[in-house]
Amino acid sequence: MKNLPVIIIMFISFVFTKQGRSQTDYHEQHRLQIHFSPKEHWMNDPNGLVYYHGVYHLFFQYYPDSNVWGPMHWGHATSRDLIHWQQQSIALYPDSLGYIFSGSAVADTNNTSGFGKNAKAPLVATFTHHDPNGEKAGTANFQNQSIAYSLDDGKTWTKYKRNPVLKNPGIKDFRDPKVSWYEPEKEWIMTLATFDRISFYSSEDLKNWKKESEFGKDRGAHGGVWECPDLFPLMYKNKKIWVLLVSINPGGPHGGSATQYFIGDFNGHEFTSSQKEIKWIDDGADDYAGVTWSNTGSRRIFLGWMSNWQYGTKVPTEKWRSAMTIPRELSLDKINGDYYLRSFPVKELSSIYGTKTDLANDPEKIVSFQTPIKIELTLSALDNFYFELKNSQNEHCLVGYDKASNAFYIDRTASGNVDFEKDFAKKILSKRISDKTNSDIILIIDNSSVELFADKGLTTMTAIFFPTENYNTLQLQTDANKNITSYHSTLLKSIWK
Numbered sequence: 001m002k003n004l005p006v007i008i009i010m011f012i013s014f015v016f017t018k019q020g021r022s023q024t025d026y027h028e029q030h031r032l033q034i035h036f037s038p039k040e041h042w043m044n045d046p047n048g049l050v051y052y053h054g055v056y057h058l059f060f061q062y063y064p065d066s067n068v069w070g071p072m073h074w075g076h077a078t079s080r081d082l083i084h085w086q087q088q089s090i091a092l093y094p095d096s097l098g099y100i101f102s103g104s105a106v107a108d109t110n111n112t113s114g115f116g117k118n119a120k121a122p123l124v125a126t127f128t129h130h131d132p133n134g135e136k137a138g139t140a141n142f143q144n145q146s147i148a149y150s151l152d153d154g155k156t157w158t159k160y161k162r163n164p165v166l167k168n169p170g171i172k173d174f175r176d177p178k179v180s181w182y183e184p185e186k187e188w189i190m191t192l193a194t195f196d197r198i199s200f201y202s203s204e205d206l207k208n209w210k211k212e213s214e215f216g217k218d219r220g221a222h223g224g225v226w227e228c229p230d231l232f233p234l235m236y237k238n239k240k241i242w243v244l245l246v247s248i249n250p251g252g253p254h255g256g257s258a259t260q261y262f263i264g265d266f267n268g269h270e271f272t273s274s275q276k277e278i279k280w281i282d283d284g285a286d287d288y289a290g291v292t293w294s295n296t297g298s299r300r301i302f303l304g305w306m307s308n309w310q311y312g313t314k315v316p317t318e319k320w321r322s323a324m325t326i327p328r329e330l331s332l333d334k335i336n337g338d339y340y341l342r343s344f345p346v347k348e349l350s351s352i353y354g355t356k357t358d359l360a361n362d363p364e365k366i367v368s369f370q371t372p373i374k375i376e377l378t379l380s381a382l383d384n385f386y387f388e389l390k391n392s393q394n395e396h397c398l399v400g401y402d403k404a405s406n407a408f409y410i411d412r413t414a415s416g417n418v419d420f421e422k423d424f425a426k427k428i429l430s431k432r433i434s435d436k437t438n439s440d441i442i443l444i445i446d447n448s449s450v451e452l453f454a455d456k457g458l459t460t461m462t463a464i465f466f467p468t469e470n471y472n473t474l475q476l477q478t479d480a481n482k483n484i485t486s487y488h489s490t491l492l493k494s495i496w497k
Helices: 004-024 132-136 347-352
Strands: 041-052 055-063 075-079 101-107 124-132 143-150 173-182 187-194 199-203 210-215 223-236 239-249 260-267 289-294 299-306 328-335 338-345 354-360 375-379 385-390 396-402 406-410 427-433 438-445 449-453 460-464 473-478 482-490
Touching: 004 338, 041 075, 041 124, 041 289, 041 299, 041 385, 075 101, 101 143, 124 173, 143 173, 187 223, 223 260, 223 289, 223 328, 239 289, 239 328, 260 289, 260 338, 260 449, 347 354, 375 385, 375 460, 375 473, 396 438, 396 449, 406 449, 406 460
Parallel strands: 041 101, 101 173, 173 223
Antiparallel strands: 041 055, 055 075, 101 124, 124 143, 173 187, 187 199, 199 210, 223 239, 239 260, 289 299, 299 328, 328 338, 354 482, 375 438, 375 482, 385 396, 385 473, 396 406, 406 427, 438 449, 449 460
């Protein structure tokens, strides 16, 4: 009995220690409060996005032993609303065939793969096995496509014993399979990045694949290797239009990595496009390798890695590195006979709305705020304007529109810590797409990021920044106060509390 008080003290100490950890997790400097990031260590591309039994699954490139890139695993997180995320156990580990590079996941509801048991349909993941030994030896076939399946809604995974299912024909960069169901021919289509082009394969069972065609050798941006493709249809006025996403690194419009898209048609065998202009799904610096969820019905929901390979391994965070963008719903618009993608924050973001404040009566007033926050501005006529996000150290980020160049911009030249990479501090411009006089602007501002959605998402720009303390004041400067039809802010609640 004499030792009882010591035991009690030790137990109380343990409880408070655990509570202390829970209170500090996700509250370090620069930690994003409304964007998914892993509790710790390195993350890059989103993988295996699939919606199943009311749950959104996010798998991601993950290295659980460091905050810089290393042997890739598939990390795993789940959500019921696309906003609040719960990190799960690692889904796929490296093995004798190599690291687990990017890929996709589908709900095989018809059990075409034969992996299902007892009327339980499997989730099937298709991914790239990357053999580091083969790469080091200088071979050209060190990347191959493999599969794994889950019979417990993604909690645990079994790798197919006959992997790989698609062997490399001798292409150094042969990776990132995005698999989808093509209903007219009752078959699966794999959209695969193959160095400087996209290759399409078909299969009836997810195990045996036949090459159908190629696209893109002489199309689009080619400043670097093509990666992380996605192929899907969108409806525009009852017409089905096909969209092909292709990430590229390097070769982005602002240096480093970025994601382009093509508008065209797909007949189950080949993708065709008459598009001449290079189009970017996000014309900022920090949205890469984005793909869409499968099995979401008529909705097409996109998620990107909110960083850039030019400096992603150098950014000044310690416990973790990088986050994902806000999930965005995609749609199409047609301007002067040409199709463009719209990207807009998913409607589920409203679940974390807090106090809304009308700012239109005194639009140029300096407004105090705490991140995260949503800013909305509607203009009857678009003219020069900018928002200045600032802190007490005079560090600031500017987000605005320049009428002379007809371009939106994000200027992070004096945004805080910029010395970790020589090209980080700069002004990023994006030519306006809309031809309308009026405009609407949305900013989603977190502790170390801003996402701009202009003209209902026709122009989208994402940028990260690293101030020494969070920005806490906002001021709008504009040449035309009279054009403001609405201007307000909405506080956003942290998803980690």
